[in-house]
Amino acid sequence: MERTRLYIFAAVFFGVALAGTLGFMHVEGLGALDALYFSVVTITTVGYGDIHPVTATGKLLAMALILSGGGTFFGILAAAVEMFLGRREKRVRGQKLDMIIGLFFSQVGSTLVRRLIRADAGVAFLKENLDVSLRWDKENFRKAQAILRDYAYDVDMAALDLPALGKLLSDNSEFLVRLLENPNILEHEAFTSLLQAVFHLKEELAHRRDLEHLPRADLEHLRVDVRRIYSQILIQWLHYLDHIKENFPYFFSFQCRVTPFLAGEDATVRE
Structure with missing residues (x-):
């Protein structure tokens, strides 16, 4: 059960990251690496500030990533810890x-x-x-x-x-x-x-x-x-x-x- 939940969270996380990367490439004109980098730091709520959206659409996309991807990322962490502790128990x-x-x-x-x-x-x-x-x-x-x-x-x-x-x-x-x-x-x-x-x-x-x-x-x-x-x-x-x-x-x-x-x-x- 823990492994299945981890796989689901991971699949959703990578799906959201991919959608965010493609979105930033299109609306912000970023290269593939910069767009992927910005998607990951946004989802994980790290937010270094070196890259930020400059268009209204980009800002809306960033907020959507935080709301949808942030929970998924922390869900991956929680599922991984739960699986590790479950195996130990x-x-x-x-x-x-x-x-x-x-x-x-x-x-x-x-x-x-x-x-x-x-x-x-x-x-x-x-x-x-x-x-x-x-x-x-x-x-x-x-x-x-x-x-x-x-x-x-x-x-x-x-x-x-x-x-x-x-x-x-x-x-x-x-x-x-x-x-x-x-x-x-x-x-x-x-x-x-x-x-x-x-x-x-x-x-x-x-x-x-x-x-x-x-x-x-x-x-x-x-x-x-x-x-x-x-x-x-x-x-x-x-x-x-x-x-x-x-x-x-x-x-x-x-x-x-x-x-x-x-x-x-x-x-x-x-x-």
């Missing part, structure tokens, strides 16, 4: 949002990804295509995200430890609520949708007495909720890893050492 908001997403994966998300991947019937396929390493670049992340867009997300509920999953979400209930209350996440619809799905599953699991002996119909109901999270969190997880690789390579190195495809979460550096 957007960058700051983006940094805050990246920090929030990082906190989510550090506290809950990475463990959730690990549990869901290990309950996936296609874990071998995911390991082949999503086992992130230090060698990954932008192209690797792009290909992995393209694969996830068409992935089936086939979760085996029998392989998913629902009591442990329920405890994980319950223990982090207050943390999840605080994330949802943060106004910065509203600008990231995909991440907001993921948080809402996670919170919904937390509520579903919290309102069941025995998560180890659920009827098949109820497991199918929960499977829909789990797949909703799974299909979103893997994509957000890849975005998160891509971000920290570019901005925090030391933390990306840590994430590669605790990848969900490893048997444990030991981050010890080995030769």
Whole structure:
């Protein structure tokens, strides 16, 4: 929006300057450079006084330029400042949002990804295509995200430890609520949708007495909720890893050492 407004003001400004230049050339008999010079100093209200209109028509044209072009010129300045400040504010908001997403994966998300991947019937396929390493670049992340867009997300509920999953979400209930209350996440619809799905599953699991002996119909109901999270969190997880690789390579190195495809979460550096 700010850029469009700047372009409009700039177009009007140059249009008025061109009309003024041609007008002064005609009514005042000025050369092209002098006419352009006089149009610009008139529009910008600088007015050095070295060139001034001597005809009545020229004076009327100068007044018209001041009234029409002066506001346009200051509109350009205002739009340029607004665009600069808007970009800066957007960058700051983006940094805050990246920090929030990082906190989510550090506290809950990475463990959730690990549990869901290990309950996936296609874990071998995911390991082949999503086992992130230090060698990954932008192209690797792009290909992995393209694969996830068409992935089936086939979760085996029998392989998913629902009591442990329920405890994980319950223990982090207050943390999840605080994330949802943060106004910065509203600008990231995909991440907001993921948080809402996670919170919904937390509520579903919290309102069941025995998560180890659920009827098949109820497991199918929960499977829909789990797949909703799974299909979103893997994509957000890849975005998160891509971000920290570019901005925090030391933390990306840590994430590669605790990848969900490893048997444990030991981050010890080995030769």
